[in-house]
Amino acid sequence: MILTKRLMIFTALLMLSFNTFATEPDWSAYADVLKNVSPGAKNNIKLALVDYQTLKENGKLEAAYQQLSSFPVKNLNSKEEKLAFYINAYNILALKTVIDHWPLDSIKDVGSLLSPVWGKPAGSIDGKTVSLDDIENKILRPMGEPRIHFAIVCASVSCPDLRNTPYTASKLNAQLDEQVQKFLTNADKGLRLGNESIQISRIFDWFGKDFKPAGGVEAFIRRYRSDLPELPLKEDINYDWNVNGITAK
Template sequence: MILPRPATTRVWAVSSLAGLLVASTACGEYVAYENGPPANVPPGAVNLDEATKAWLESTKTLEHVAWTGLLTRYAKLDSNGVVLLDYRAISTSTEATLQLDRYLATLDVVESAQLEGTAERLGYWINGYNAAVVRGVLDFWSGDSTYSVSSNDFVFFDLPRHRFGGLVLSLNQIEHGVLRGDTTHASVRGTSDDLRARLLALHQEVWQGQPIDARFHIALNCASLSCPNLLFEAFRGPALETQLDSASRAFVADPEKGAGPNGISSIFRFYAADFEVTYGNAAGFISRHREGGLDGVNLDRYLEYDWSLNAPP
């Protein structure tokens, strides 16, 4: 999740895909924009046996069991009510990193369109985004306690290195292209015509002609302290409505990063247009999901966004 920025602030990440360099390496591929550093692309589906691939190619639902297992084991609630993820423990566990990579590999085989209905498809992209963020942190973090995904002008979100349904996408392309359908965002506008069309087709496949549901912003986690908390389980089609509602209530109940006397989350500023679609504005969303409505909420101020890594000290 990231504040949309003018194209002029992006040093190299909005070059067209015609400028991409793709080469084979021992661990898969790397992708680089013509003026940018290479980014390793995990090998994805090649890690899976043929029987598993065949099942995944035909399934209409996903339980996301592997992702739930990682969250259950490595996500913990601290004394301030913030869910922290133990990246260090994951990175030092071969079993955990293999579990994460295998989960992401399943999402490379499964195409969201084959899943049944908006809830299944939205769950696919939310879980996939969150898992890809974790994979990205493990790749770039190196155990540095000061690491932040905001480093180098948020390039973390711009690198096209995550495989979904056979496509290699950046996190911004998932959020702003697939989920938001925002053709003006640099990650969508600055890519090739073919990929832009594919992103917008995926957007239509998720929402099936219905308005976007801004609650997905409360489900995405950008590995930062001000992001909405990770759940201790994956988002799943049959439970998605309940999960999104619960996550929304928890977020606006938190005065430190959701809504309170000191202001409201900057997420409501970053994505004001999205909250207008179904709630009219941020106030409508907050009053709908917060116990006590707008009582004690300062709507005239946005809370400073803390991009510090959501990891234990």
């Protein structure tokens, strides 16, 4: 009887510990931000358009940033929790970078040739100042998940679309697959079938080595587009760096 009670207490404590240290952030404010994203087109490219002017005025992005900034990252245990957190973090801070300098035509206008926007402080996470480059190249890419390149959005027209719901650990695998599938079926910026070649986004050129664990770029693409003919791939779809929203006036 005593042993049974001790076992029950131990189990309860174990569950309490798990629930305490395996907790994702509250993404409710970020979910509200994403309500300001809708299907559209810009420069003859289909994409998810962000209403930056409304976000600047309604304060919803600031609320999402505060939820992100105050979350203790030590509570993230699994790879999925970390991936989901930092993908959302990148996207929130990219939006914040645009909003902080709105109006502008391109996120790249925030920086310069000698001091690109990617390396500039974008915000604070758990008391540490970070840049978009820190999140992408020092945290996410080393985790060995090539699908991040279809989830992080640098606020530009030719980027993968900003998803209209936050990423979460429990749904991450399906969410990432959906992002890849959506990007590779968008002929305006992901993959375009030509007569002599298959044109693909320059993302596959810039981050080609990240796809090696998946068998390389071609194997990765054909896993999601098994309908493609046997033509060479060319990473030559023009990359449009204009902001993924209504152009600043």
